[in-house]
Amino acid sequence: MDRIVRNMVINAVRYTPSYQGKKKGHILVSCQRRGNAVTISVWDNGIGIPEDRQADIFKSYVQVDNPERNREKGFGLGLSIVQGLADLLGHELNVNSTPGRGSRFSVTVPFVGLVPLELLEVKAVEDDDPDLTNMVVVIIEDDSDLRVEISMRLTEHGCYVVAGESSHDVIEQLRVEALASGPHFILSDYRLEHEDGVAAIGAVRAAAGASIPAILWSGDTSSAVLKKVALSGMKLLSKPVSEQTLLSILARHKSRTSTEIGVKAVAGNVRSG
Structure with a gap:
């Protein structure tokens, strides 16, 4: 989940100009609970994706706005990794986008009221990670x-x-x-x-x-x-x-x-x- 959300944010940053005309670039990360699920979304008001290309963006090495294959724009793997991890975890992945107005990528995950004991044990192990504060x-x-x-x-x-x-x-x-x-x-x-x-x-x-x-x-x-x-x-x-x-x-x-x-x-x- 950490990698899924991070890649969605990186993708939003990459395709949201600081300014588009007089409109300032914005990115929003949100969580909405709906019944027994939580939808985590990354919204942007960037360049957007044409409807006929939205199915392609989750394929490896595909970048809608990089036909010249400029390496500085990355390798087109970020969203394919998102799709693969969502499939692996069994989570629903959605995209809504309009060219020139922006995009919303979201992943829906089960809502659990209490943290399971096995996850608390994992957290205890993670707490032993090195503290590199102020380095x-x-x-x-x-x-x-x-x-x-x-x-x-x-x-x-x-x-x-x-x-x-x-x-x-x-x-x-x-x-x-x-x-x-x-x-x-x-x-x-x-x-x-x-x-x-x-x-x-x-x-x-x-x-x-x-x-x-x-x-x-x-x-x-x-x-x-x-x-x-x-x-x-x-x-x-x-x-x-x-x-x-x-x-x-x-x-x-x-x-x-x-x-x-x-x-x-x-x-x-x-x-x-």
Whole structure:
């Protein structure tokens, strides 16, 4: 359900211009209980979908407003994933849309008055997830879909994320936001459009004036890439990188940093005494 709703929201953002004529773009997420069911809807006043294309939008690699196959507009998988997950869960999926006026995507799920015991047990396990609150993480990734996906997941775990498709993007964001502390960690793809990940991380470190811990990921495991990454002293993860792997790496770093700060504080108190 988390992925279904998130993909519907991402789709609405992608196809809702900031302004359409004099009309400002709006997106609304709503829940309505009807008897023993709840309908979760994502409304937008974006470009809309012609009626004769509405059946196609749930097919893989289909994008109504991307005939030129521009990679920057994604890959057309978001709504096909929504359809597949809704079918898997047995939930009803609906779309209502008018060209030029917007769309409403909705999924209808059973309403349960009390949370079943087995779900409470699952929640207890989830509560053990790492708390990354106040950790500033830089993400450099030129695949916009992957960048948004990772950013959202880390944000859910408490991270403050600064993400961009290049080192220039994130350096500019860091300059504008003027954060009180951080960045604390850099995550970067190796193969970027105008630079490699080693150079990108080096540029962010130079701009921040600190040797910020960093990790690279790549689908390219050629000897040349492995050698360059090894010389940089950074670790290389193979794509696709699991969410749990990233969370574990960040949690270990935060725990180690907190311990070092605590040791320094104790040492300072001992010297003062």
